[in-house]
Amino acid sequence: MEEIREIPEGWEIDSISKLCDIVDYRGKTPEKVDMGIFLVTAKNIRNGKIDYNISKEYVKTEKYEEIMSRGLPKIGDVLITTEAPLGEVASIDNESIALAQRIIKLRGKREKLENKYLKYYMLSKEFQKEIKNDATGSTVEGIKGSRLKKKMIKFPKSKKEQLVISNILDKLDQNIEKTEQTIEKYKKIKSGLMDDLLTGKIRFKDGKWIKETEFKEVQGIGRIPKDWEVNKLEKISKFIKDGTHGTHKDVEKGIPLLSAKDIYNGKVNIPDDCRRISHEDYNSIHRKYELKEGDILLTIVGTIGRTAIITDNSNTYTFQRSVGIIRMVKDYYSKYIFYYISSSRYQNQLELMVNASAQGGIYLGSLANTILCLPKQHEQIEIVNVLSKQDQLIEKEQQYLEKLKKLKAGLMEDLLTGKVRVKIDE
Numbered sequence: 001m002e003e004i005r006e007i008p009e010g011w012e013i014d015s016i017s018k019l020c021d022i023v024d025y026r027g028k029t030p031e032k033v034d035m036g037i038f039l040v041t042a043k044n045i046r047n048g049k050i051d052y053n054i055s056k057e058y059v060k061t062e063k064y065e066e067i068m069s070r071g072l073p074k075i076g077d078v079l080i081t082t083e084a085p086l087g088e089v090a091s092i093d094n095e096s097i098a099l100a101q102r103i104i105k106l107r108g109k110r111e112k113l114e115n116k117y118l119k120y121y122m123l124s125k126e127f128q129k130e131i132k133n134d135a136t137g138s139t140v141e142g143i144k145g146s147r148l149k150k151k152m153i154k155f156p157k158s159k160k161e162q163l164v165i166s167n168i169l170d171k172l173d174q175n176i177e178k179t180e181q182t183i184e185k186y187k188k189i190k191s192g193l194m195d196d197l198l199t200g201k202i203r204f205k206d207g208k209w210i211k212e213t214e215f216k217e218v219q220g221i222g223r224i225p226k227d228w229e230v231n232k233l234e235k236i237s238k239f240i241k242d243g244t245h246g247t248h249k250d251v252e253k254g255i256p257l258l259s260a261k262d263i264y265n266g267k268v269n270i271p272d273d274c275r276r277i278s279h280e281d282y283n284s285i286h287r288k289y290e291l292k293e294g295d296i297l298l299t300i301v302g303t304i305g306r307t308a309i310i311t312d313n314s315n316t317y318t319f320q321r322s323v324g325i326i327r328m329v330k331d332y333y334s335k336y337i338f339y340y341i342s343s344s345r346y347q348n349q350l351e352l353m354v355n356a357s358a359q360g361g362i363y364l365g366s367l368a369n370t371i372l373c374l375p376k377q378h379e380q381i382e383i384v385n386v387l388s389k390q391d392q393l394i395e396k397e398q399q400y401l402e403k404l405k406k407l408k409a410g411l412m413e414d415l416l417t418g419k420v421r422v423k424i425d426e
Contacts, residue, residue, distance in 0.1 A: 264306055
């Protein structure tokens with residue numbers, strides 16, 4: 001029995017079965033071929049859209065009508081995944097597709113429900129919580145079509161109001177997508193700059209950037225400028241350590257104990273629900289050293305090769321053994337080393353080490369023997385200035401993206417529950 005919910009004036013609540021035409025594609029898996037009609041599987045449905053790049057499967061063109069005999073897709077129809085993953089939602093944007101098992105297609109009844117509103121409602125926290133609570137399966141969460149049909153949709157009676165709500169959220173989604181594309185563009189530019197500057201293809205000489213013409217070959221690395229220094233990491237670092245190997249008791253309020261998963265986007269990220277240890281344990285770990293500005297962090301267990309650099313000491317935290325800590329000697333510029341360690345040339349060295357290791361990680365001794373190629377410090381500074389400016393552009397867009405996502409989450413909570421009403425022109 002579904003719970004009775006309070007609804008705003010001018011709104012209704014009813015079951016999916018009464019509001020939508022439903023097609024469940026559960027059944028026999030169609031034969032896959034190399035070329036034909038694109039088969040949208042549960043894996044392709046992500047973040048309110050069909051992602052045609054995640055998984056590329058096809059079915060025979062001549063078998064299309066047979067495969068889709070239960071109902072052909074129409075632009076605007078809403079898809080929801082029933083398991084693996086559960087509850088992903090998207091609108092159909094291309095009618096030349098086939099739909100796989102674990103997908104249910106919904107079409108709002110014309111006199112009652114706009115498809116765009118239906119999509120956003122099914123993406124809402126309230127609806128997602130409903131289907132997750134009703135999920136079955138110990139290893140893979142799923143929901144039966146018969147249960148999904150009984151789920152309730154809350155909606156304004158006025159289809160104009162439904163459209164206004166949908167269009168507000170749609171416009172935000174467009175801004176989010178545009179910002180994500182801008183971030184990807186800046187990241188590609190940065191990747192190209194790193195490839196040129198950290199291999200010496202482009203040099204800073206006599207106050208200007210020039211194309212290098214004189215190279216030498218370094219075994220296992222490739223070509224670098226003739227005047228660049230080649231050195232092992234251990235020769236230019238003050239120390240190379242990893243985080244604690246000890247067993248520590250968790251405490252509710254204490255010092256964050258972070259791991260490799262907390263190193264991403266070139267930064268240390270401290271989640272609200274991270275592990276915490278006592279001040280006594282922290283002091284025991286750091287008897288001989290403290291983390292300081294300029295220390296380079298590198299993930300060496302699990303997801304290998306993610307990097308960060310400590311830029312200030314305003315937060316106190318420590319790491320598990322999955323994170324390596326590198327401190328440079330004074331003559332070497334930490335920020336340049338951070339960028340070099342992030343480069344594909346250095347990451348290739350790490351990959352070879354991981355493949356050679358039975359443990360799937362990197363030993364500190366192996367890390368110490370990695371090779372770095374270094375220009376003079378004045379050139380390191382110029383390279384860092386260029387890459388830092390690109391990072392600032394990326395960071396600015398990422399912050400804007402987070403604002404948009406928070407705004408969207410807040411508006412979905414307000415508009416799809418009727419807490420905040422929109423004006424409509426009758």
